[in-house]
Amino acid sequence: MKTAKCKRWLLSTYTLLLLLVWGHAHPGAIALAEGTIQLGVSVGIDGVYREEGLVPVVVTATNGGTDVEGDLMVATGNRGNNQYSVAYYQPVSIAKGATKQVTIMVPGSELDSSTYVALMEKDKIVAKAPVSGRRYSYDTLMIGVLAQSADTANFLGMLPKDTFPNDVKTVPMKPEHVPTSGAQMQMLSMLVLNNFALDSLNE
DSSP states (O other), X not given: OHHHHHHHHHHHHHHHHHHHHHHHHHHHHHHHHXXXXXXXXXXXXXXXXXXXXXXXXXXXXXXXXXXXEEEEEEEEEEEETTEEEEEEEEEEEEOTTOEEEEEEEEEGGGOOTXXXXXXXXXXXXXXXXXXXXXXXXXXXXXXXXXXXXTTTTGGGGGOOTTTOOSOEEEEEOOGGGSOSSGGGGTTOSEEEEESOOGGGSOO
């Protein structure tokens, strides 16, 4: 008798566990499906940019699921409740197992801690990542430096304030940081080259 009751108790417990697992199966599957797209975001030059001019937001999207066709979006101007004032779109198609890099130009004045990148498919967000970096004011003299030594032009940051009141920020650069269009250079006030192979750069 005790054995029969024990078996019924075990069967009931097993059935309950199955129901609990099944009840959570669908939300878990949805989360997994949404997580198959991985987004990496880089803004400016290694996260440094100036609020004046256009700033490149480089998005690297890796697709671990089925083929995706949609839009990459940079959302700016936080209005609360996941609402935004302005969005910048770029159509994108990513095959299964592929990685694609897309650059979206955004005014530096609109980038802040609430800005994010999202991949949208049929008006639904399937992946999302924050845009983080350090923003400098429009009157900062931002100097990009292409040189063998990363310390080149550092002396410019030590100019006497009574003769040169603007803040100076030197940004060491690599050839891959040099954009393919002049518009992407707007956030720089000056580009310094010293002992650097010019043939490694584009036009």
